[in-house]
Amino acid sequence: MYPINEVFQTIQGEGVFTGAPALFIRLQGCPVGCPWCDTQHTWEHKPEDEVSITAVVEKQAASSTWANVTPQQILKLFEQRGYTARHVVITGGEPAMYDLRPLGQVLEQAGYQLQIETSGTFEIRTTNKTWVTVSPKLDMPGGYLVRPDCMKRANEIKYPVAMQKHIDQFDKLLRSCPPSPEAIIALQPISQRPRATALAMRVCIERNWRLSVQLHKYLNIE
Template sequence: MLAINEIFETIQGEGVFTGVPAIFVRLQGCPVGCPWCDTQQTWALNDDDQIDPAQMILKTGDTPAWSSMTAQQVLQLFSQQQYTAKHVVITGGEPCMFDLREFTTLLHQQGYRTQIETSGTFEVRCDPATWVTVSPKLDMPGGYEVRADAMARANEIKHPIAMQKHVDALDALLSRCPVQEGTTICLQPISQRPRATQLAIDICRQRNWRLSVQLHKYLAIA
């Protein structure tokens, strides 16, 4: 069973798949505690907040209400909602708190491409064909360490930065937890601040990394 906070269709606004139509499946529960998190409503997984899937799909605001659904039920909901996107982003919360192997394999069998967005603090359990985006969360209040096996599984590293110390922290992490050859590294300026954006541009040019600019925030789309 998956604890789902919301499901919606939009455009992927970050990382390698920026601009791609996507179905977002946001899971409930995250103990990492990132101070700047913009989905703090997904942190707590309380029984009192559980609602029916029919209510969940009608949510219009950010609330901690969540539904328990099987992988097959989620797929059926995609059909009921008449979604046309074929790229499914599994996010959170922290999606890797859940075993996602059955869900991602089922989606692939039905012609979808899958992507997981994770903090790298839990084991990544998914289909081998799933694109894994690790946004490593270092020294967060929850006290969880970024795992070497999560970094090694990553197809993409997406790292938020505001200052040079954040770049230095990523360098230290990559030295301690190497990624596989060919992994894309994206730098993402925190909150679109001009200074952070220029730093990210400069580092990306120096190292042939990739800039992630959170397109959805610039365009004010969900």
């Protein structure tokens, strides 16, 4: 069973799959505590907030309500609502708090491609085909450390930056927890701040990394 906060179809706005039609599954629960998080309503996993999957799908505004569902129920929901996207993004909250292998197996057998977006602070339990995006969260209030095994598993490392100290911290992480040589590294300016964007662009050009600009926020879509 998975605690689902949101399910919706949109355009992926970040990272390698920017521009791809995508189905987002947002899971409830995250103890990492990023100060700039724009989904803080997913942090607490309270029993009194449990509702039906219908109520979750029909949400008109962000809230902490969630529904407990099986992989088969999620697949059935996709079919009932006539979603056309075949790329599924599992996010949160912190999706790696949960064993995602059963969900991945069901959706992959039905022809979907999976991606997860994780802070890298919990063991990643996914299918081998799942595209893993690690967005390392360093020195956050929750006190969780980025795991070397998560960095090694990452297909893509998407790091949020606002100032030079974030680049310095990221360099230290890359030295202590080296990713796979095939991993794609991207910098993502925090909150579209001009100085952060300029910094990220400069470093990406210097190091031949990628820039992730959170396209969905510029387009004002979910």
